[in-house]
Amino acid sequence: MPPQFTTLTARAIVLPHADIDTDQIIPARFLKVTDRQGLAEGLFHAWRRNADGTPRAEFPLNRPEAAGAEILVAGPNFGCGSSREHAPWALLGGGFRAVISPYFADIFRGNALKNGLVPAAIAPEAHAALAAALEQDPALPVTVDLQAGVVRWPGGPNAPFATDPFARDCLLRGVDELGWLLALHPEITAYEHAHAA
Amino acid sequence: MRTLFQKIWDAHVVAEPPGAPAVLYIDLHLVHEVTSPQAFAVLAERGLRVRQPGRTVATMDHSLPTRGGYEAADDAGRKQLHLLAANTRANGIPLHDLDSPGRGIVHVIGPEQGHTQPGMTIVCGDSHTSTHGAFGALAFGIGTTEVAHVLATQCVLQRRAKNIEVRIDGRLRPGVTAKDIILALLARIGVGGGTGGVFEYTGEAIRALDMEGRMTICNMSIEGGARAGLVAPDDTTFAYLAGRAHAPQGAAWDQAVAHWRTLPSDPGAAYDRSVVLDASELEPMVTFGTNPGQGMPITGSVPDPAHATDAAGRASLEKALGYMRLAPGQPMLGHPVDVVFLGSCTNSRLTDLRAASRMMDGRRVAPGVRMMVVPGSQAVKAAAEAEGLDRIFLAAGADWRESGCSMCIAMNGDQLAPGQLAVSTSNRNFEGRQGAGGRTVLASPLTAAAAAVTGCITDPRTLMN
Ligand code: SF4
Numbered sequence: 001m002p003p004q005f006t007t008l009t010a011r012a013i014v015l016p017h018a019d020i021d022t023d024q025i026i027p028a029r030f031l032k033v034t035d036r037q038g039l040a041e042g043l044f045h046a047w048r049r050n051a052d053g054t055p056r057a058e059f060p061l062n063r064p065e066a067a068g069a070e071i072l073v074a075g076p077n078f079g080c081g082s083s084r085e086h087a088p089w090a091l092l093g094g095g096f097r098a099v100i101s102p103y104f105a106d107i108f109r110g111n112a113l114k115n116g117l118v119p120a121a122i123a124p125e126a127h128a129a130l131a132a133a134l135e136q137d138p139a140l141p142v143t144v145d146l147q148a149g150v151v152r153w154p155g156g157p158n159a160p161f162a163t164d165p166f167a168r169d170c171l172l173r174g175v176d177e178l179g180w181l182l183a184l185h186p187e188i189t190a191y192e193h194a195h196a197a
Numbered sequence: 198m199r200t201l202f203q204k205i206w207d208a209h210v211v212a213e214p215p216g217a218p219a220v221l222y223i224d225l226h227l228v229h230e231v232t233s234p235q236a237f238a239v240l241a242e243r244g245l246r247v248r249q250p251g252r253t254v255a256t257m258d259h260s261l262p263t264r265g266g267y268e269a270a271d272d273a274g275r276k277q278l279h280l281l282a283a284n285t286r287a288n289g290i291p292l293h294d295l296d297s298p299g300r301g302i303v304h305v306i307g308p309e310q311g312h313t314q315p316g317m318t319i320v321c322g323d324s325h326t327s328t329h330g331a332f333g334a335l336a337f338g339i340g341t342t343e344v345a346h347v348l349a350t351q352c353v354l355q356r357r358a359k360n361i362e363v364r365i366d367g368r369l370r371p372g373v374t375a376k377d378i379i380l381a382l383l384a385r386i387g388v389g390g391g392t393g394g395v396f397e398y399t400g401e402a403i404r405a406l407d408m409e410g411r412m413t414i415c416n417m418s419i420e421g422g423a424r425a426g427l428v429a430p431d432d433t434t435f436a437y438l439a440g441r442a443h444a445p446q447g448a449a450w451d452q453a454v455a456h457w458r459t460l461p462s463d464p465g466a467a468y469d470r471s472v473v474l475d476a477s478e479l480e481p482m483v484t485f486g487t488n489p490g491q492g493m494p495i496t497g498s499v500p501d502p503a504h505a506t507d508a509a510g511r512a513s514l515e516k517a518l519g520y521m522r523l524a525p526g527q528p529m530l531g532h533p534v535d536v537v538f539l540g541s542c543t544n545s546r547l548t549d550l551r552a553a554s555r556m557m558d559g560r561r562v563a564p565g566v567r568m569m570v571v572p573g574s575q576a577v578k579a580a581a582e583a584e585g586l587d588r589i590f591l592a593a594g595a596d597w598r599e600s601g602c603s604m605c606i607a608m609n610g611d612q613l614a615p616g617q618l619a620v621s622t623s624n625r626n627f628e629g630r631q632g633a634g635g636r637t638v639l640a641s642p643l644t645a646a647a648a649a650v651t652g653c654i655t656d657p658r659t660l661m662n
Contacts, residue, residue, distance in 0.1 A: 017513055017516060018510065019490075021488065021627045023625065023630050027633070028606045028608050029607070029608060031231050031259075032231075032260060032277055033273070034234035034235070034276060034277055035234070035235060035238070036235055046633060051615060051633070076389065076509065077422065080389065080422060080488075081419075081625060081627060083322060083326075084232065085232070085322075085340035106358075106422065107338055107339070110340060111341075111342065114343070166354070177342075177346070178243075178342075178346055178349060181346055181349070182350060184211065184212055184220060184352070185350075187212045188211055188222070188350060188351065191211040191222055192222075192351075195222075
């Protein structure tokens with residue numbers, strides 16, 4: 001089933017650090033799966049758990065108000081590092097449907113979009129305002145509207161975010177990119193004939 | 198007037214349907230065990246075949262133990278390795294498995310066997326695919342969904358990136374290497390500085406580098422956020438490729454070289470922006486933090502978060518220093534080291550091993566330090582052994598292993614214990630990258646060797662004669 005996303009209103013969690021890398025999102029030892037399941041266990045594992053495996057109470061994802069949150073608000077350059085698609089799979093497995101950051105690492109952004117996890121890059125000022133509003137009220141409902149290309153929350157501005165129009169259209173309509181590429185078979189064959197060594 | 202990047206891009210556009218990204222043809226697809234199983238599963242579910250098995254090459258590197266073969270892997274790792282063997286067999290894709298003399302880290306074997314050539318588009322489900330850009334190929338990492346796209350259609354969907362020139366003027370001084378150039382660049386621009394861009398490395402210092410040094414630099418382009426890094430092909434490139442197993446031969450070689458000579462950026466071609474560094478001012482570099490942009494000259498001192506320009510920068514630096522157990526203002530020189538790792542697709546090739554072995558010849562690994570030397574491929578291992586480098590490392594008390602990713606990513610059992618500090622020639626010092634709780638200092642092979650023999654972070658220039 002190709003992923004689909006139109007709009008989402010949900011609770012959000014803030015991880016304010018800059019440059020959260022894919023090794024933090026999902027450490028490498030969890031990459032030995034051969035399917036997409038079971039990755040939620042590894043999500044932010046080193047930050048969520050003590051060395052003995054017990055949860056770290058102070059980590060935002062472990063706080064009671066985190067239950068049911070579907071949006072992650074993270075510092076700039078979220079998802080830098082590895083190309084592992086396990087990062088968006090783990091976030092989706094952990095219940096997240098959107099990440100809001102001032103900007104994203106390129107490969108992560110592409111991987112997220114291909115799986116229906118919306119990377120919403122909003123201006124740093126709006127991002128700071130959202131983080132502050134969530135600090136005031138952790139239960140604040142935040143809306144990520146892919147159709148309109150805005151993030152909004154009660155009392156906040158309409159914070160616009162740009163999404164590659166093709167990826168956005170695929171998500172809004174639930175179009176399968178692989179099917180779309182396969183339909184280009186004649187063009188690909190023509191290219192191969194023209195460039196045969 | 199076009200840049201190298203623009204020329205390769207233009208030559209690979211299959212289609213540009215309105216509103217969609219470009220459909221880019223891929224000349225070479227490299228595959229390994231960690232990021233491919235779910236992609237092969239997509240093809241199997243949909244009854245699709247691999248479109249171009251002959252443009253696809255697979256190897257085992259991430260999960261494969263560097264001693265003891267499949268038996269030494271854990272159950273999950275072994276399952277992954279066997280699945281790659283089954284998937285490649287079913288689809289007619291050549292595989293370098295445990296017993297293949299061509300086996301090695303995916304970004305080491307591509308160039309080594311002449312698969313990687315100027316002007317190509319190359320992808321792999323691995324961010325360090327940027328390595329291959331050293332040959333003037335447009336090479337970038339992709340996710341697993343895209344691995345399935347390439348297996349089934351030999352194409353990816355791409356928006357054209359910005360083209361950023363990174364010019365390295367001047368000449369390196371003795372004891373300063375390609376690794377120090379890239380660490381200095383990352384310290385300058387930060388880990389997000391190249392986001393949305395493709396680097397082209399130019400300038401006198403780049404021209405003077407051999408192919409292995411150029412690969413080290415292109416390898417870490419991704420650590421600056423750039424998906425790809427390129428170096429224009431020149432006589433150094435052609436000399437490296439001549440005679441390699443998969444490079445063109447005879448008349449085809451002459452034709453290829455003539456074509457490759459047309460690839461370099463035209464004089465006056467415009468880049469979106471430029472960054473300039475002077476190689477003659479560089480020192481050996483080490484990282485002090487938890488991302489590759491948190492680096493400094495080895496003789497410097499750890500920065501003070503209080504001097505950070507913004508709150509987020511301060512918080513990140515504080516967190517990094519807390520993890521690394523370093524204090525602001527502290528020198529890195531003299532800091533004790535538990536482990537030294539010489540390996541990874543950044544620095545595991547013959548010249549890297551030679552440089553480190555020269556420093557270790559006649560010296561011993563310091564008491565209490567563990568040094569692991571992991572050649573990038575079985576071919577590198579054989580070549581090093583033919584020169585006697587293994588005997589130098591072993592005589593010094595280092596561990597000489599089979600090839601693989603090893604402690605770069607700590608998936609195969611080679612890893613740091615919590616709290617241990619490693620000087621590592623790999624590319625990522627992220628928290629826990631080399632084992633949960635492990636602390637990583639990135640450096641060149643020379644600096645790593647100097648740390649091994651002294652037991653602490655040491656300026657390699659003080660040990661060179
Ligand atoms: S050596 Fe390290 S960076 Fe290179 S491919 Fe292997 S895991 Fe990735």
